[in-house]
Amino acid sequence: xxxxxxxxxxxxxxxxxxxxxxxxxxxxxxxxxxxxxxxxxxxxxxxxxxxxxxxxxxxxxxxxxxxxxxxxxxxxxxxxxxxxxxxxxxxxxxxxxxxxxxxxxxxxxxxxxxxxxxxxxxxxxxxxxxxxxxxxxxxxxxxxxxxxxxxxxxxxxxxxxxxxxxxxxxxxxxxxxxxxxxxxxxxxxxxxxxxxxxxxxxxxxxxxxxxxxxxxxxxxxxxxxxxxxxxxxxxxxxxxxxxxxxxxxxxxxxxxxxxxxxxxxxxxxxxxxxxxxxxxxxxxxxxxxxxxxxxxx
Numbered sequence: 001x002x003x004x005x006x007x008x009x010x011x012x013x014x015x016x017x018x019x020x021x022x023x024x025x026x027x028x029x030x031x032x033x034x035x036x037x038x039x040x041x042x043x044x045x046x047x048x049x050x051x052x053x054x055x056x057x058x059x060x061x062x063x064x065x066x067x068x069x070x071x072x073x074x075x076x077x078x079x080x081x082x083x084x085x086x087x088x089x090x091x092x093x094x095x096x097x098x099x100x101x102x103x104x105x106x107x108x109x110x111x112x113x114x115x116x117x118x119x120x121x122x123x124x125x126x127x128x129x130x131x132x133x134x135x136x137x138x139x140x141x142x143x144x145x146x147x148x149x150x151x152x153x154x155x156x157x158x159x160x161x162x163x164x165x166x167x168x169x170x171x172x173x174x175x176x177x178x179x180x181x182x183x184x185x186x187x188x189x190x191x192x193x194x195x196x197x198x199x200x201x202x203x204x205x206x207x208x209x210x211x212x213x214x215x216x217x218x219x220x221x222x223x224x225x226x227x228x229x230x231x232x233x234x235x236x237x238x239x240x241x242x243x244x245x246x247x248x249x250x251x252x253x254x255x256x257x258x259x260x261x262x263x264x265x266x267x268x269x270x271x272x273x274x275x276x277x278x279x280x281x282x283x284x285x286x287x288x289x290x291x292x293x294x295x296x297x
Contacts, residue, residue, distance in 0.1 A: 002035040006058045008073055010065030012043045018091040019213045021107040025064070025089060028108060031294060032115040034060070041069065051076025059083045060293070062114060064107070066092015069132075071271035072291060075131045078124060087114035087293040097134040097271070100199045100214075101294050113135040113295040114291060121288035122214050123197050128281055132270040133290075137194035138263070139175065139224070174226035178261040183219075186251065189226040195219045195258060195283050207245045210268070217287030225249040257284045 007026070011019050018025075022038070029036050036060075041047050051061060051073045061084045063073040070088055077084060089110040090098040101120075104110045127136045174189040192205075198215055200206045205222065212220060227233040227249060239247050263277030 002033055003028055003060070004035045004058045005034040005060045005062060006050075006054055007036055007038045007062045007064065008041065008047050008067040008069070008158070009038060009063075010047070010134045013064075013066040013069055016055070017143060018089070018107060021091075022064070025107050025111045028111040028115065029062075041072075043063070045072065047072035048076040048079075052079040052082060054082065054084070056082040058084060060087060062087040062089060062111075062116070064089040064091055066274045067097060068092070070097070071131075071133060071273055074124060074133050077290060078126075078131045078286075083291065085119055085291045085293050087117075089114070097198055100134075100212075101292070103295065114293050116296065117293045118293045118296050119291045120215065122290050122292045123217060124286045124289040125195065125197060125219065126282075126284045126286065127270055127275065128278065128283075129193075130270055130275065134198035134271055135194055135196035136268055136270050136275075137267045138195065138266050138277065139192035161292060175263070175266050177263055177266070179221075179223070179259075180259040180261065181253070181255045182287075186223070188223075190223050191226050192222070192224040192227075194222045196222070197285070205240065208243070215288050217256055217285050219256070219258065219283070219285050221251075221253050221258065223251040225251075256295070257282070259283070 009018055009022060026036050027037060039050055047063070047069055050145065054061065061073065061077065061080065063070050063086070069092070073086070077086065088098055088103055089107050090103060090105050091107065098105070104113060125132045125136060174191050176189050177193070178185055178187040194205065197219060199209050199212050207220060224236060227236055232249060235247060236249055239245055239250060245252055260277070260281040260283065263281055264279045266277035268275040268277055
């Protein structure tokens, strides 16, 4: 008897390339011994709803879409009492998390890797009542993931996020926030902040791969204070461009959970999707919460 797979596909993500590849992907899974049910999403939230209600007859769930679609699927699976293997076929523009996991952006290759890959339990974050897979961030660069025009994303791909992010530096409005971690309080005027489980945020901020472990139950937290003058501003930009964060205006640390105070009205992004802050936000890390299928090393 064939194993059962549930495939959730967003036909509009990225350049809509999955439309042309979907039958080839299904054929690969069918020849690999799966009975495949395909569910094309029609509106925002569809993927969460269907993932939350899947029964345990399915062994594997596969998401075909961008980071936003994957975020929806993960939100659904975290609400589901059953535990599934999760495969990802990236078809968005940025696909940040998948890049860090070495998942191919060629749909047929990604499908083959799901068949022949290995299960890696990964951490998942909770921002208030919404889950996220790789980042919750605010400030400069944050809006790049959802404000870069879709036609520009389609035309120049990942570079669109970089240029949109750098452009946002000229429109900085710092946020005065407090961060409670264990028994410490960190506060200040920040132009950027991220609580992440990823080597990259917004297509612009990149961290040292050797510092990042996606299954250790800890977030990497990066905070950039508002510069006092143009020279400090330029130094921060240089740090970002060269991915080196040894600057007095930049704080980097790790934590399992963090409370953010004073964030009402602040624009956040969760895995590239817009979110609005509140007066108090609890952010928690659920260690090894999702069984993700990744290519074998």
